Amino acid sequence: MRMLTRAALALGIATSLMSGVAQAATEIDFFFPVPVQGKLAVEMTRLVDAFNASQSDVHATAVYTGAYDDTNLKTRAAIQAGKPPAVVLMSANFIREYVITNAATDLSALIAKDGLTDQAFIERFFPAVRQNAMENGHVYGVPFQNSTPILYYNTDAFKEVGLDPEKPPVTWQEWVDAAKKLTKRDGTTITRAGLELISSYDTLGWVTSGLAMSNGGDYYNRGWGGEVYYNTPSTIGAVQFMDDLVHKHHVMPEGVNDANAVANAFFSGRAAMIVNSTGVLGFVRDNMKLPFKVAFIPRAIRNAAPIGGASLLIPTGNTPERQAAAWKLISYLTSPEVDGGWSRFTGYFAPRMAAYDLPEMKEYLAKNPDAKVAVDQLAYATPWFATFNTVGVRKAIEDQIQAVLSGKAKVPEAMEAAQKAANELLRPYVEQTALKLPQ
Amino acid sequence: MLCVTLSLRPSPGLRTGVLALALLAPSLVLLSMFTYWPVIGVTLRSLVEQRFGQEPSWGFGNFARLEADPHFSKAVGNTVLYALGTILPSIALALGFALALRTQTRLVAVLRTILLMPQLIPLVAAAALFVFIFLPGGGLLDYYLAKLGRPATNWLGSPDLALGAIIAITIWKNTGYYMLFFLAGLAGIPADYTEAALIDGAGLFTRLRRITIPLLGPTFGFVTVIALVNTLVQIDHVIVMTGGGPSDSTNMILYYIYQQAEQNLDAGLASAATVVCVGGLLAISVLALRSLERGIHYES
Numbered sequence: 001m002r003m004l005t006r007a008a009l010a011l012g013i014a015t016s017l018m019s020g021v022a023q024a025a026t027e028i029d030f031f032f033p034v035p036v037q038g039k040l041a042v043e044m045t046r047l048v049d050a051f052n053a054s055q056s057d058v059h060a061t062a063v064y065t066g067a068y069d070d071t072n073l074k075t076r077a078a079i080q081a082g083k084p085p086a087v088v089l090m091s092a093n094f095i096r097e098y099v100i101t102n103a104a105t106d107l108s109a110l111i112a113k114d115g116l117t118d119q120a121f122i123e124r125f126f127p128a129v130r131q132n133a134m135e136n137g138h139v140y141g142v143p144f145q146n147s148t149p150i151l152y153y154n155t156d157a158f159k160e161v162g163l164d165p166e167k168p169p170v171t172w173q174e175w176v177d178a179a180k181k182l183t184k185r186d187g188t189t190i191t192r193a194g195l196e197l198i199s200s201y202d203t204l205g206w207v208t209s210g211l212a213m214s215n216g217g218d219y220y221n222r223g224w225g226g227e228v229y230y231n232t233p234s235t236i237g238a239v240q241f242m243d244d245l246v247h248k249h250h251v252m253p254e255g256v257n258d259a260n261a262v263a264n265a266f267f268s269g270r271a272a273m274i275v276n277s278t279g280v281l282g283f284v285r286d287n288m289k290l291p292f293k294v295a296f297i298p299r300a301i302r303n304a305a306p307i308g309g310a311s312l313l314i315p316t317g318n319t320p321e322r323q324a325a326a327w328k329l330i331s332y333l334t335s336p337e338v339d340g341g342w343s344r345f346t347g348y349f350a351p352r353m354a355a356y357d358l359p360e361m362k363e364y365l366a367k368n369p370d371a372k373v374a375v376d377q378l379a380y381a382t383p384w385f386a387t388f389n390t391v392g393v394r395k396a397i398e399d400q401i402q403a404v405l406s407g408k409a410k411v412p413e414a415m416e417a418a419q420k421a422a423n424e425l426l427r428p429y430v431e432q433t434a435l436k437l438p439q
Numbered sequence: 440m441l442c443v444t445l446s447l448r449p450s451p452g453l454r455t456g457v458l459a460l461a462l463l464a465p466s467l468v469l470l471s472m473f474t475y476w477p478v479i480g481v482t483l484r485s486l487v488e489q490r491f492g493q494e495p496s497w498g499f500g501n502f503a504r505l506e507a508d509p510h511f512s513k514a515v516g517n518t519v520l521y522a523l524g525t526i527l528p529s530i531a532l533a534l535g536f537a538l539a540l541r542t543q544t545r546l547v548a549v550l551r552t553i554l555l556m557p558q559l560i561p562l563v564a565a566a567a568l569f570v571f572i573f574l575p576g577g578g579l580l581d582y583y584l585a586k587l588g589r590p591a592t593n594w595l596g597s598p599d600l601a602l603g604a605i606i607a608i609t610i611w612k613n614t615g616y617y618m619l620f621f622l623a624g625l626a627g628i629p630a631d632y633t634e635a636a637l638i639d640g641a642g643l644f645t646r647l648r649r650i651t652i653p654l655l656g657p658t659f660g661f662v663t664v665i666a667l668v669n670t671l672v673q674i675d676h677v678i679v680m681t682g683g684g685p686s687d688s689t690n691m692i693l694y695y696i697y698q699q700a701e702q703n704l705d706a707g708l709a710s711a712a713t714v715v716c717v718g719g720l721l722a723i724s725v726l727a728l729r730s731l732e733r734g735i736h737y738e739s
Contacts, residue, residue, distance in 0.1 A: 073701045101704070189590035191576075199596070201682045253575065256596035256685040261574055270576050388491070391702040402685040406598050425703070432492035 025059040026325040028086035031078075032062060033071035033310070043345050051332045058325040060087070068094075068310065069202070069391065075315060079103055084315035086326040089144060092132040092311045096225050096386040099135040100429070105314040107139045110327045128307050128381030129351045131222060141311030142330050143351035145342060147279035148305035148381050149210055150374055151295045157182055157192070157272040168295035172214075172241060175273075175298040179251035182272035194251035196271040197242065199405055200258035205385060205394040206306055207275055208401060210297060211238035213304035213382050225388040226430040230397050231419035237300070240411045243404050255406050263287070277308060278374035281347025285370075294370040296377050303380035309348060349374050388429035396421035485710035501711035511712060513687045514695040517602060521691060522670040524606040529614045530662055536614065537621030538651070551622075555615040562612060566676035569608050570595070573680075598688035601681050605689050608676055613669060617662050624658030625651070664724050671720055692716045 030048060034040040041064045048062040065071040068091035075088045090098070098104035111121045118139045122130045125143050133141040155165035161181040169175040179194030197207055209219045217234025221227035229235060245252040257265075263280070265271035267287050275297065276284070284292070297305050312330045314323055332338060340355035342348065344364050349371075355361055356375065365372045387393045397418040403409035409417075485502070489495040505511050536554055540547045557565065572579040576591040584592070594604045628651065636646050674693045677683060683690035683698070690698075692712065700709035 069702070076701070076704070097704075186590070191591075199685075201684055253591075253593060254597070255593040257575070257593070258596070260570055261593075261596065264574055264577050268577050389703055392698070395698075395702075399684075399686045403598070406596075406685055408598060408686070428491035428493075 025057055026321055027059050027061070028322055028325045028329065029061045029063055030087040030089075030329060031065045031071055031075055031085045032089040033065055033068050033091070040346060043342070047333065047338060047342065048329075051329060054332070055328070058328050060325075060329050076103070079315050079317055082317065084317040086314065086318055086322045087329055088313055088315060089310045090141065090313050092129070092141060092143065092146070092307065092309055093384040093386040093390055095132060095141045095311060095313060096135060097388065097390055098313065098315075099140055100225060100388055103316055104140045105316055105318065105323060107142070107314065107327075110323065111139060113327075114331075124353060125351045126349075126353055126378050126381075128378050128383070129309070129311075131383035132307060132386060133311050141313045142334050143309070143311045144334055144339065145279065145346065145348035146307055146309030146351045147277040147348050148307060148374065148377055149207055149275050149297055150278045150281075150305070150377065151273060151275055151297055152266060152284060152292055153273045153295065154266070154269065154271075155291045155293055157269070165293060168293065169298045170296075172298055172300045176245070176249055176251070179245065179273065180249055183251045185250075190250070190253055192269065193253055193265065193271040194249075195245060195273045195275075196252055196257055196262045196265055197245075197275050198259050198262050199242075199256045199402060201395060201398050203259060203277075204256075204398045204401055206308055208235070208238060208242070208397065209385050210304055210306045210382075211241060211300070213306065214238070214297065214300045214302060215241075216301040220385050220387060222383055224434070225386065226426050226434055228385075228387060228393060228397075228419070228422050228426070230422055231415045235397075236411055236415050239401055239404060239415060241300075242401065243411055246405055247407060256402050266292075278371075278377075279309065279346060279348045281370060281374065282345065283347070285347075294373045296373065296380070303377075304382050305377050305380060307381050307384045309351070309384075344371075347371065347374070349378065387426065389425050392425045393422045396425060481710045481713050484706055485714045487707055489707055501707040502715070504708055505711045505715065508708075510687060510690065510698075511692075511695055514690045514692050517688070517690055518670065518692045520602060521606060521609070522667065524603075525609040525613070525670055526663065526666040529610045529617055529666065530659070532610065532614045533617035533662070534621050534655075536618045537625055538647075540618075541622060541625050551618075554618055557612045557614075558616040560612075562673060562675040563679055565608065565612060566679035569604075569676070570680055573604055595681055596685060598685045601685060601689045605676060605680065609670075609673065613666065617666065620658050620662050620665075621655065624655045628654045660728050663727050667720065667724060667727065671716065 032041075032044050034044075044064075045062050048060050052059050063085070065074045071088065072091065072094050075085060075090065078084050095104060108118050111118055114121075118134070118137060122134060122139055125133070126146075129143040129146050133139055133143055151168060153165075153168060158165040158178075163178055163181060169178045175195070181194070182192065183190060183194035184192035198204065199207075212219045212229075212235040215234045215238045217229055217232055217238075219229055219235060221229075242252075246254050259276070262271065262274050262276065263284070266274045266276075266284070267289065269290055278294075281294070296303060312333060314326045314330075318326065333342075334352055336350070336352050336354040336358055339350040339352045340358050340361045343350035343355065344361070350356070350361075356365075365375070385394060397415075399421075400409060400414035400418040404411055404414050486497055486499070487495050488498050488500040540551050540554075560568075573594040575581060575593040575596065578594075580594065581589075581591050592600070595601050632650050632654075633646060636650055641649070671691075671693060674691050677689050677691055677694055681689045683694050693716070696709045696712045696716070699705045699712060
């Protein structure tokens, strides 16, 4: 009888491998985005195939769902349609909104089944990523891929102007000094920018939050989603710094530069230093023909770099059976081996600390000192901007900074306007929480 | 079905009525499900005020909030500029190309195909291409402009230029398509008129003004309405190229609706904007067709 079951099971696996449909296995779907440049979708599909082959209880289908924002949109639509995916790789700063709107499953029960407390579970991950994965002491997201912004610099350009490539700028002052030296002009036109920052929507808010935090600020209320600190000295100073790079020091081109433009300028030697995610390290390695190095983001008052990246969450509306199957996939993907492998492929750092104890990871870091810089910077990493209405509130300051970088607005007025717009967007939530007092 | 209806032979009026209903039913079901019901649904939704953590209530609050939202007025302004900037030039160019390429030779066929080519590329793909054409410094456009001594220009990253760049792509994309309609319109104009005018000694310009353009009236009406609808619904390139930026300078009504519905999870505001936008479009289309029809000579 047992033989028979085994034979049937083997046949089942064989058919499932051949036809892609498991017979007895729980079918689950997994939404995943590809937020950065590179061949990430192919690798993710490979990982999920490996998961399916590794066991027979769960058959997961990986569904590529665009960028972070698209994935959020498609997940929301699927929840509304009553067909939530079992697992979503969600931009970590949206988790707070999912909790606020009761759209994310509290993972405590699943964690308890593994014999762990929420606290013990989350301590498997780097301290910097914990805040964005939890609300009120409960785990809602399991960190999978994380990044921080990092400074990429062209070492040839450094040598050419007499800067030591082994000594990248450490403070904002040194950063500006280096950028001035590195900038080349033809008349008033910049032919090589000393520094370029990505200033299109989404990344601009991320970079700005890092600069503001480096400048001493908190940028947003980390524990509660109803407050942002745009019109504060720390943020005003950070935005003024960006404005100065364009309009005072003339080391950065005017206007908005998106990720494509900035990466392209760096690859072709038209930008000597850029700030980009550690998540594109692999992409830069593949495309940059000139020698380059990476370094911490220079500091104003303190070192700071905001966390970016994504966590795995289970949307509400999934049956316990699907939740258990989802948990299997999540446990597989965030195991030190798989998470470490994904990190080596992409350049994201692995949030699972144990990944760095594995021999292949040690070997990789020894071979790729640039990846080690990304991990080392984690000591200074700060949580990612997350509020009620995250995208809208983020856009409130981005619109103003874009106007500043285009020479259409002055910083103090712009930050006042940004704060006002953000407060307006946050008001419905604030009125229902902090301002809802006992009657 | 048809045989049964015919063999029963009820009164002719009833018979055609039943037959018509039977034939129309499939489209009616589909239209009700995917057109009429959503229209009603959106209209109802625009009247439901639902803010975070509060009980929903009926009213016009969404429209009041819409009117007060500077992002919405900006999006409306941009859409108007975008409409004027794309419709007038693309129609003028389409007419010009149609007039130039109305003869039937092999060369003309090749040229027509070339002009129609952009229409065959999906807008998203075209936008992705143009991102690299517009790249400041390293892009194709700047590469050639540099040879003429022009400095690098941040086409998509400047609030003054970005909308212009979006408009340029739209014209490039749509002109060939509109040209097709004008070619069809031109083919419908009897040659006798032109011959008679030629015998009377009418010049090229007079023939154009007195014969061709008046007789193309229905084509103008049709193309204008199509172009109007296009300016409202074709925003793929905005999403790919600028995300509505810098500072909302390329934000359009449809993208604004998307932002409210999906990013700010504000279905009420999004529905109100949809109602305003579709209502406005309907009014403009009717006005455009009316005023154009006054001058239109339909063949009897």
